Amino acid sequence: MSSLPQLIGFTEQHGQWFAENVSLQAIANEFGTPCYVYSKKALTHAFSAYDKACYRKDGTRRARVHFAMKANSNLAILNIFSKLGTGFDLVSGGELTRVLAAGGKASDCVFSGVGKSRAEITLALKAGVKCFNVESIPELERINEIAGSLQLKAPISLRVNPDVDAKTHPYISTGLKDNKFGISFGDVIHTYQVAHQMPNIQILGIDCHIGSQILDISPFLDALDRVLSLISELESLGITIHHLDIGGGLGIDYGGDTPPDITYFANTLLDHIESKGFQQLEVIFEPGRSLVGNAGVLLTLVEYLKPGETKNFCIVDAAMNDLMRPSMYEAYHAIVPVQSTHVEPTLYDVVGPVCETGDWLGRDRTLAIQPGDVLAILSAGAYGFSMSSNYNTRPRAAEILVDGSLVHVVRERETFEQLLQGEKTLS
Ligand SMILES: Cc1ncc(COP(=O)(O)O)c(C=O)c1O
Numbered sequence: 214m215s216s217l218p219q220l221i222g223f224t225e226q227h228g229q230w231f232a233e234n235v236s237l238q239a240i241a242n243e244f245g246t247p248c249y250v251y252s253k254k255a256l257t258h259a260f261s262a263y264d265k266a267c268y269r270k271d272g273t274r275r276a277r278v279h280f281a282m283k284a285n286s287n288l289a290i291l292n293i294f295s296k297l298g299t300g301f302d303l304v305s306g307g308e309l310t311r312v313l314a315a316g317g318k319a320s321d322c323v324f325s326g327v328g329k330s331r332a333e334i335t336l337a338l339k340a341g342v343k344c345f346n347v348e349s350i351p352e353l354e355r356i357n358e359i360a361g362s363l364q365l366k367a368p369i370s371l372r373v374n375p376d377v378d379a380k381t382h383p384y385i386s387t388g389l390k391d392n393k394f395g396i397s398f399g400d401v402i403h404t405y406q407v408a409h410q411m412p413n414i415q416i417l418g419i420d421c422h423i424g425s426q427i428l429d430i431s432p433f434l435d436a437l438d439r440v441l442s443l444i445s446e447l448e449s450l451g452i453t454i455h456h457l458d459i460g461g462g463l464g465i466d467y468g469g470d471t472p473p474d475i476t477y478f479a480n481t482l483l484d485h486i487e488s489k490g491f492q493q494l495e496v497i498f499e500p501g502r503s504l505v506g507n508a509g510v511l512l513t514l515v516e517y518l519k520p521g522e523t524k525n526f527c528i529v530d531a532a533m534n535d536l537m538r539p540s541m542y543e544a545y546h547a548i549v550p551v552q553s554t555h556v557e558p559t560l561y562d563v564v565g566p567v568c569e570t571g572d573w574l575g576r577d578r579t580l581a582i583q584p585g586d587v588l589a590i591l592s593a594g595a596y597g598f599s600m601s602s603n604y605n606t607r608p609r610a611a612e613i614l615v616d617g618s619l620v621h622v623v624r625e626r627e628t629f630e631q632l633l634q635g636e637k638t639l640s
């Protein structure tokens with residue numbers, strides 16, 4: 214890949230890159246690097262694209278977005294989405310705590326994940342989450358037991374593993390029978406029957422999520438067909454399904470990718486569900502990447518240009534701890550200088566300061582740059598900061614949100630003091 218993604222909220226004007234009305238160079242000068250910059254316009258644009266499809270032609274709301282907050286869990290972003298009317302897909306007690314701190318409601322949250330702990334289930338039940346997406350009989354038993362001890366009924370969906378190939382990177386494919394996720398297709402009916410007998414379980418829905426960065430609609434339709442057939446079978450057994458959670462997974466353009474348009478994608482899935490006679494089913498979308506991925510960039514400073522025998526290295530101040538996707542999935546992120554300079558373009562590997570050969574952010578990039586320049590790593594709004602770590606005792610980056618001409622620091626850069634917090638030497 215070599216082209217740039219199509220972006221909303223980030224533009225290049227006469228050799229300078231902007232987030233909405235603010236130059237990225239000015240942000241780097243004021244707040245330092247590495248730093249994540251998000252565009253509110255891009256966030257709201259992606260949300261509206263889903264929301265448009267959620268209302269059907271007759272004006273009724275058939276579907277609702279639950280933002281998969283693992284993609285980006287900054288409180289300001291959760292707060293923006295919550296005000297826009299999203300619910301949340303969460304996977305930990307920590308994420309539930311974030312939703313509540315951001316002004317969201319537990320009753321708007323579905324709780325996914327294969328390994329919910331006792332403490333997390335208790336927290337979620339007491340808070341009153343909308344639904345647990347359950348992935349095994351042992352988990353069902355645990356939820357039933359804890360709900361019983363609290364004299365509650367736990368609302369649940371079962372996550373079906375539909376065994377369809379999402380045709381994406383193997384690390385982010387989740388709906389194949391070899392994956393740890395969901396209940397095997399052949400065991401689903403039996404598991405619902407078990408759940409139906411449990412005194413402290415209330416069956417609400419059915420759920421599936423087949424993977425991430427999916428660029429084609431057909432695997433979603435294949436999964437839908439399998440799940441819809443289960444709903445019919447369950448109805449015939451006297452088990453009513455009120456909602457269908459179709460997970461997330463829609464891909465974005467990282468540069469040369471051609472994902473389906475969000476509204477078209479959501480409409481196609483909803484039309485498909487209706488065409489099969491399921492007009493009454495409430496539908497949940499759980500998008501992560503497609504809401505935030507292209508709403509963020511990572512700014513980084515060129516520290517050194519280092520010629521090598523076979524390669525030239527552009528050593529920057531961001532690293533794999535800030536943006537893990539290239540090292541983890543060999544993922545491509547377009548990289549641009551935020552301000553063009555008149556130097557000879559050269560081929561570089563863009564690498565960070567971390568002591569790992571895998572610490573690279575871009576390979577074989579032609580860049581006209583010199584030390585001191587600032588680069589923007591594009592499409593970094595999803596699984597960027599949220600997957601960052603303190604490896605090499607590196608403070609995590611600052612996060613900035615731009616809204617028109619306004620610049621908000623929505624997370625301060627971590628300090629060395631914060632890094633050491635909670636640690637103790639012996640005596
Ligand atoms: C259960 C579940 N829902 C939603 C998502 C969001 O996926 P994406 O960011 O690809 O939309 C994920 C992550 O893949 C997930 O595991």
Ligand SMILES: N[C@@H](CCCC[NH3+])C(=O)O
Nearest residue numbers: 283385425426538595596
């Ligand atoms: N973290 C992954 C996606 C995994 C989604 C979580 N189920 C990425 O950056 O692409």
